[in-house]
Amino acid sequence: MTNWEIHEKKHGGGKGKKGWREFPAISIGKTNVSINALAMEAWLETANQVIICFAKGERKIGIKPIPVDEEVPEAYRLQKKETMLGGLTVKEIQIRFPDAIGHCYRAHMNGRGTIIEIELSPENQIR
Numbered sequence: 001m002t003n004w005e006i007h008e009k010k011h012g013g014g015k016g017k018k019g020w021r022e023f024p025a026i027s028i029g030k031t032n033v034s035i036n037a038l039a040m041e042a043w044l045e046t047a048n049q050v051i052i053c054f055a056k057g058e059r060k061i062g063i064k065p066i067p068v069d070e071e072v073p074e075a076y077r078l079q080k081k082e083t084m085l086g087g088l089t090v091k092e093i094q095i096r097f098p099d100a101i102g103h104c105y106r107a108h109m110n111g112r113g114t115i116i117e118i119e120l121s122p123e124n125q126i127r
Contacts, residue, residue: 019126020104026061026118027104028093035063035086039107043116044086049075052090053115061093063107063116 019025024039035044044050044065049072053062066075079087094101097120104126107118118124 019106023126024107024116025104025126026063026107028097028100028102030094030101031089031091033088033090033093035088035107037083037085039116040080040086043109044078048078050078050088051075052088052092054092054096056096059097059120061097061118061120062110063088063118064114065116 020027020036021038024042025036026039027034027036044063046068047065048068049066049070051064051066051072051074053064054060055062066072076088076090079089081087100120103120105118105120105124106126107116109115110117
């Protein structure tokens with residue numbers, strides 16, 4: 001007779017992680033970046049494009065919103081969804097920070113109010 005051990009479902013994972021709906025945050029997937037509704041409403045509601053910046057030594061990603069009336073050739077198109085989620089297809093993030101794939105991180109606006117900063121540290125992860 002088989003002695004079965006029950007595996008209890010772990011809470012968290014994907015967008016259901018604690019904090020995804022509590023803090024402005026991003027989630028780094030294999031090929032894209034998801035931006036939660038809080039970050040979209042706070043900082044990206046009036047943007048159609050963003051510039052992506054890196055501070056590799058500090059393990060930070062910067063997202064600089066571009067106003068709707070401006071067109072910047074090096075900017076990425078912000079993909080907006082009806083649920084107020086946003087998305088970006090920026091493979092360079094996954095290339096530079098492959099260990100960040102599959103994790104969610106809190107985001108905040110820098111002191112000058114110009115760039116959304118995401119620190120890719122274990123302490124800044126939403127679990």
